[in-house]
Amino acid sequence: MKIVNLTPHDIVVIAEDGSEIRRYPASGQVARAKTETVVVGEIDGVPVTRQAFGDVQGLPDPQPDTLYIVSMVVGQALGGSRTDVLGPDTSPAGAVRDAEGRIIGTRRLVAYADVVEVPRGCNCGSGHPATLCPGNPETGSDYCG
Numbered sequence: 441m442k443i444v445n446l447t448p449h450d451i452v453v454i455a456e457d458g459s460e461i462r463r464y465p466a467s468g469q470v471a472r473a474k475t476e477t478v479v480v481g482e483i484d485g486v487p488v489t490r491q492a493f494g495d496v497q498g499l500p501d502p503q504p505d506t507l508y509i510v511s512m513v514v515g516q517a518l519g520g521s522r523t524d525v526l527g528p529d530t531s532p533a534g535a536v537r538d539a540e541g542r543i544i545g546t547r548r549l550v551a552y553a554d555v556v557e558v559p560r561g562c563n564c565g566s567g568h569p570a571t572l573c574p575g576n577p578e579t580g581s582d583y584c585g
């Protein structure tokens with residue numbers, strides 16, 4: 441299985457004892473999502489806003505045997521639509537910080553859908569993932585091969 445880091449930074453997973461479990465180097469390709477702050481009203485004299493997410497750019501279509509690591513903003517912008525995408529847990533329980541409070545790693549990864557699925561390849565040998573296969577209308581198979 442291939443895990444491609446689409447954030448600008450190496451993602452380091454650190455165990456409770458401080459040892460490095462995994463390091464996913466930045467791939468050089470970065471997935472991004474635009475956010476926009478929308479004012480939705482005013483409560484008790486205080487403006488209330490919400491974050492609206494724009495389209496995600498730089499995230500490849502699902503590939504056989506491949507998972508992607510993205511930033512939290514990108515993960516949230518996907519709205520649960522991708523089961524092959526993970527992110528570093530930067531919550532207080534997940535982030536590992538140095539003495540100055542800078543995040544140096546994470547304890548775990550987070551999913552942005554209800555399940556994590558490593559896409560399988562189609563049996564036709566074309567290299568497209570089974571999830572994107574057009575299927576075979578003659579046999580009714582999910583696979584085109």
Ligand SMILES: [Zn+2]
Pocket residue numbers: 562563564566568573574575583584585
């Ligand atoms: Zn196919």
